[in-house]
Amino acid sequence: MTGTPKALVILILMSLLPTGVVLSALTNSSFEIVDVPSRASGFDTPAFWDIIHYTAVKDHFEPKDLKDSEKNTFWWPEVKSDGLDAVSGNYFVLLSTGDLGWVTGNSILSQQINPAEGQSISFNYFFGTLDYIPYNDYASVRLISPTDPNDVIDLLIVGLDTETNDGYENYHQKIDVGRHGSTEGWQHFEYRFTEATASEYIFEVAVYDVLDTIYRSYIALDNINLCYAPEYGDINHDCFVDMTDFSLFAADWLCDCSDPDNLPDPNDCPWTLDRLGNVRTNFAGDINNDNAVNDTDLEMLTEQWLSGEKK
Numbered sequence: 001m002t003g004t005p006k007a008l009v010i011l012i013l014m015s016l017l018p019t020g021v022v023l024s025a026l027t028n029s030s031f032e033i034v035d036v037p038s039r040a041s042g043f044d045t046p047a048f049w050d051i052i053h054y055t056a057v058k059d060h061f062e063p064k065d066l067k068d069s070e071k072n073t074f075w076w077p078e079v080k081s082d083g084l085d086a087v088s089g090n091y092f093v094l095l096s097t098g099d100l101g102w103v104t105g106n107s108i109l110s111q112q113i114n115p116a117e118g119q120s121i122s123f124n125y126f127f128g129t130l131d132y133i134p135y136n137d138y139a140s141v142r143l144i145s146p147t148d149p150n151d152v153i154d155l156l157i158v159g160l161d162t163e164t165n166d167g168y169e170n171y172h173q174k175i176d177v178g179r180h181g182s183t184e185g186w187q188h189f190e191y192r193f194t195e196a197t198a199s200e201y202i203f204e205v206a207v208y209d210v211l212d213t214i215y216r217s218y219i220a221l222d223n224i225n226l227c228y229a230p231e232y233g234d235i236n237h238d239c240f241v242d243m244t245d246f247s248l249f250a251a252d253w254l255c256d257c258s259d260p261d262n263l264p265d266p267n268d269c270p271w272t273l274d275r276l277g278n279v280r281t282n283f284a285g286d287i288n289n290d291n292a293v294n295d296t297d298l299e300m301l302t303e304q305w306l307s308g309e310k311k
């Protein structure tokens with residue numbers, strides 16, 4: 001494989017000039033602003049959001065139920081080793097089916113949005129469950145018309161048996177984490193509004209207990225953006241392609257896991273095996289998602305250079 005020298009890449013990208021405009025966004029979309037006073041220890045609520053039950057601002061998360069003896073039972077890599085930290089800023093929001101003690105049940109977070117055609121809503125999320133089949137807990141992210149509760153866009157559902165359940169066919173993305181499973185770290189979701197779908201909505205995030213309330217499930221969110229995002233290349237998901245993205249890209253330059261029989265040192269190029277035994281890379285620079293960071297990704301990054309909406 002051949003690669004473009006890094007110095008040349010920097011030269012190409014630096015030769016372009018910045019553009020971009022500031023437009024509307026969600027309020028407290030990175031959960032850095034906390035309502036005071038907090039209602040209970042470890043339970044600070046996010047300002048500017050409507051909440052039901054356990055919806056707390058956190059700077060770190062490790063589930064209370066994950067005892068040492070159980071660590072091999074649960075597939076929660078990342079959270080097991082270091083806990084979960086914020087994607088942007090210092091804080092993120094965590095919804096739980098039962099961490100408040102005096103109340104168990106479904107937790108919901110919502111805020112009204114007014115997207116324009118061509119804008120997208122995107123966010124980073126983590127889901128983990130201590131539960132198992134058939135107690136198929138799940139979390140959902142939906143857009144609901146403020147005037148007609150039946151007018152809904154189902155964006156994301158993540159939990160147990162989400163891919164086989166007949167009730168979930170309208171969701172744009174369905175993620176099944178498996179028993180005692182998780183998304184194995186932060187994931188990213190994006191939905192772009194068309195002329196037909198650009199309208200006022202309630203942006204709603206919820207986590208649900210199913211059948212009983214014994215074992216908890218969690219969804220965490222951070223870095224929500226409503227903006228004119230680039231089609232691709234915005235590696236840190238801040239709506240603009242610039243040097244921050246290039247730095248992340250360059251760190252993985254020429255990492256290649258496309259051949260499972262010839263894998264690089266995981267200390268040089270981050271990869272792990274997922275719960276099904278498949279190679280799972282974490283290459284920020286892999287823009288076309290082919291498990292390799294090479295000239296193809298560089299070309300894509302260059303195409304989108306300084307595009308999007310600078311904040």
Ligand SMILES: [Ca+2]
Pocket residue numbers: 030031032086087088089090091092222223
């Ligand atoms: Ca944040």
Ligand SMILES: [Ca+2]
Pocket residue numbers: 097131135137209210212213214215216217
């Ligand atoms: Ca449960």
Ligand SMILES: [Ca+2]
Pocket residue numbers: 234235236237238239240241242244245
């Ligand atoms: Ca960016």
Ligand SMILES: [Ca+2]
Pocket residue numbers: 285286287288289290291292293294296297
């Ligand atoms: Ca690639």
